[in-house]
Amino acid sequence: MRFLPGRVVALAVILALVLLPLIPSAAQQPRRGGALRVAHIGEPPTLDQHWTTAAITGHIMNHVNEGLFAVNKKFEPRPVLVDKWTLSPDRLTYTFTLRKGVKFHNGKELASEDVKASLERWGRIATRGRALFANVVSLSNPDPLTVVMKLRDPYALLPLDLGWVGQSAVVFPKEVIDEAGTGPVKRFISTGPYKFVEHLPDRHIRLDRFDGYAARTEEPDGATGRKNAYFDSIYVIPVPDAAVRIAGVKRGEFHFAETIPPDEYDRLRTDPDLVPFITETASWLTAVFNNRSPLMGNKKIRQAFQAVLDQESVMRAAYGNPRFWRIDPGLMPKEHYLWTDAGKEFVNQKNPERARQLLAEAGYKGEPIRWVTTMEYVAYGTAAQVVKPMLERAGFVVDLQIVDWATLVARRARPELWDVFSTAFSFVADPVLLLSLQPSWPGWYDNRDMNAMMTLMRRHSDPKVRHDLWKRMQKLWYEDAGTIKFGDYFVLHLYRKELKGYVNIPTHVWWNSWLETR
Numbered sequence: 001m002r003f004l005p006g007r008v009v010a011l012a013v014i015l016a017l018v019l020l021p022l023i024p025s026a027a028q029q030p031r032r033g034g035a036l037r038v039a040h041i042g043e044p045p046t047l048d049q050h051w052t053t054a055a056i057t058g059h060i061m062n063h064v065n066e067g068l069f070a071v072n073k074k075f076e077p078r079p080v081l082v083d084k085w086t087l088s089p090d091r092l093t094y095t096f097t098l099r100k101g102v103k104f105h106n107g108k109e110l111a112s113e114d115v116k117a118s119l120e121r122w123g124r125i126a127t128r129g130r131a132l133f134a135n136v137v138s139l140s141n142p143d144p145l146t147v148v149m150k151l152r153d154p155y156a157l158l159p160l161d162l163g164w165v166g167q168s169a170v171v172f173p174k175e176v177i178d179e180a181g182t183g184p185v186k187r188f189i190s191t192g193p194y195k196f197v198e199h200l201p202d203r204h205i206r207l208d209r210f211d212g213y214a215a216r217t218e219e220p221d222g223a224t225g226r227k228n229a230y231f232d233s234i235y236v237i238p239v240p241d242a243a244v245r246i247a248g249v250k251r252g253e254f255h256f257a258e259t260i261p262p263d264e265y266d267r268l269r270t271d272p273d274l275v276p277f278i279t280e281t282a283s284w285l286t287a288v289f290n291n292r293s294p295l296m297g298n299k300k301i302r303q304a305f306q307a308v309l310d311q312e313s314v315m316r317a318a319y320g321n322p323r324f325w326r327i328d329p330g331l332m333p334k335e336h337y338l339w340t341d342a343g344k345e346f347v348n349q350k351n352p353e354r355a356r357q358l359l360a361e362a363g364y365k366g367e368p369i370r371w372v373t374t375m376e377y378v379a380y381g382t383a384a385q386v387v388k389p390m391l392e393r394a395g396f397v398v399d400l401q402i403v404d405w406a407t408l409v410a411r412r413a414r415p416e417l418w419d420v421f422s423t424a425f426s427f428v429a430d431p432v433l434l435l436s437l438q439p440s441w442p443g444w445y446d447n448r449d450m451n452a453m454m455t456l457m458r459r460h461s462d463p464k465v466r467h468d469l470w471k472r473m474q475k476l477w478y479e480d481a482g483t484i485k486f487g488d489y490f491v492l493h494l495y496r497k498e499l500k501g502y503v504n505i506p507t508h509v510w511w512n513s514w515l516e517t518r
Contacts, residue, residue: 030501030514036231038510039239039254042376043201045409048184050122050129053167053435054409055426059258059508060236062223063207064105065170065190068096068115069163070223073505075429077159078224080216081110081171081191083145091154092137096147102214104173105195112141117174119147119162126167127441128433132158135458156461157430164433165223165507166426193229193511207234220512222505230501230514240376240404249274249494255515256495256502261378262324265492275495278324281427281506282333282488285318285383286436287371288423288443289483292415295369300362302481305420308355308394309387311348315487317386318379325489331474332431333488337463342471343478347485355394368399372412373422376405380422383486412442424489427506431470432458436483445482 044056049065051057069077079085083099102110116139123133137150151158162169176187188196191214194207209229218225237254239245245257246264250271260268260276268276289296289305296302311327319325328334329344369391375381381402388398401418403411412421421442428434437454439446453473460466495502501513 028500028516030228030230030512031517032230032514033232034515035233035235036256036499036510036513036515037254038234038236039245039248039257040236041245041258042238042240042404043406044205045406046184047188047196047199047205048180049168049170050118050126051167051184052409053127053441054405055166055507056258056405058166058168060205060207061170061188061196062165062168062192062507062509063194063234063511064188064192064196065168065172066192067162067169067171069159071160071163071165071429071505072222072224073503074222075160075506077163078218078221080163080224081115085159091156092151094149094151094158096149098145098147099214099216100145102191103212104191105189105210105212106173107212108173110171110191111144112147113144114174114177115147115171116141117177118171119149119169121172121177121180122169126169127435127438128161128164128167129169130440131432131438132161153455153459155458157432157458160429161433164429193227194231194234197233202238204238205236207236208232222503223507223509227511229511231510234510242378246494249496252496254496255499256493256508256510258493259377260492260494261320262492263320264494265321265324268494273497275497275499277493277495277502277504279491279493279504279506282326282335282490283424283426284331284488285315285379285424285486286422287384287387287420287484287486288412288436289445289481290415290419290421290442291444291446293419295364295367296419298362298364299480300358301364304355304358304362304364304394305391305396306346306478306481306484307349307351307358308390308396309348309484309486310350310390311486314383314386315489318383318486319489323490324492325487327487329474329478329485331434331436331477331485332470333427338431338467338470340467340471340474342475346478346481352390352394359395364395366395366397368397369419370399370401370417371420371422372401372403372408372418374403374405374408377422377424379489380424384422415442415444431473437473437477443483445480447476447480447482450476450480450482 068082070080083097085096122129140148193213195210197206197208199205215226248254249257315325329341329347330339332338373381373384411417435441498516503509
């Protein structure tokens with residue numbers, strides 16, 4: 001078919017009209033340069049990601065550290081430092097081939113000895129690491145780019161476990177691991193798009209672009225794919241007061257503010273310079289029991305605590321606007337294929353009479369329950385203050401101790417110092433990653449039947465088998481009052497409109513972000 005000149009012009013006009021919206025304007029193009037300023041809730045307890053489950057550490061150091069895998073937008077594991085990997089026919093041996101030419105921030109090239117040393121350390125000190133390495137028969141590095149992990153029992157979720165956020169299986173140089181010995185690492189060196197520069201307590205943590213970064217070639221997808229360090233620097237500033245964080249973003253002093261009270265949402269969304277950001281994945285607010293303490297190690301005292309709760313009142317006080325919270329028995333969120341309402345009869349009981357009966361059966365004599373909480377995460381402290389009179393009406397004596405977050409994290413590692421502490425559990429892609437079910441995590445919930453079923457959950461991949469197992473596990477968790485789930489919530493963050501490219505999968509991703517000029 002021949003096109004006449006008039007038709008050619010018309011076709012060109014039509015194509016221009018169709019394609020123009022698909023072509024990014026100059027203002028939408030990523031811009032290299034500038035410094036991102038993030039207002040966080042306070043000081044991290046440590047910057048060693050192997051050492052703590054505190055989310056604030058991961059928020060910062062995920063930009064510095066990398067592991068073998070990470071998760072995409074669908075929470076599926078994808079290679080990061082791994083080039084390729086294989087699983088033996090008996091599903092017991094994983095062989096990881098590393099990417100060649102990846103550099104650490106000190107200029108050293110990544111090698112299998114670094115991965116082996118890092119994974120072994122993670123397996124000794126991290127909560128999930130200890131759980132995983134209980135199933136590891138051997139870990140070897142037969143050549144500079146190969147790491148071989150042999151398991152006792154099949155574990156189909158191993159790449160997901162190695163790539164999950166939080167207390168991540170990140171890789172440090174072997175000499176950094178050796179230098180740390182049995183303590184935290186002293187030098188924060190890894191392979192990420194930003195390198196650690198300095199930590200000035202109560203002032204800032206500074207990360208600078210790593211010009212030697214070896215990016216992957218795949219398109220960015222969640223925390224995987226190509227990572228571009230557009231900022232010259234990232235400054236994370238401790239700002240414990242939420243009102244000060246909000247005011248700083250409004251003035252342009254900060255570009256991003258962590259964890260904003262939901263009651264501010266309607267007001268903030270009317271400001272054309274601001275973007276209130278609600279996380280899509282549900283977390284849950286909790287009070288964690290110390291199963292090693294004489295008081296909360298008593299099952300009937302835990303059950304009494306559970307029986308007294310008016311959870312709707314707790315969540316309303318902590319989060320206000322109902323769009324930010326819900327009461328739901330599922331330890332996995334409703335959106336997950338393993339969701340179940342098993343144990344729902346133990347939720348929102350509002351039964352102080354039952355609580356008093358359980359305390360009497362437990363032989364409780366009015367010993368103070370030491371509850372450690374914080375106002376740096378406002379919802380944590382608010383919930384504790386609302387629950388305190390509920391408990392007291394049932395006969396509990398509550399010693400509420402309000403501290404900063406770093407102190408709480410340090411104190412919870414010492415079982416002699418507390419009975420209950422406030423925290424929250426972020427979304428995880430599978431129940432085997434739930435910290436509340438790990439006997440080695442502070443709280444030390446260690447139930448023989450639960451542990452046996454957890455082993456089966458790691459071994460099986462059939463969805464029906466896993467769902468049946470998980471229903472039994474969740475029911476047992478509620479019957480045993482392993483800890484308290486007050487309810488699901490969705491976190492509100494705030495950032496300025498000129499911050500582009502930010503994603504949250506399910507943690508902050510500021511690589512591939514940039515500041516748009518006006």
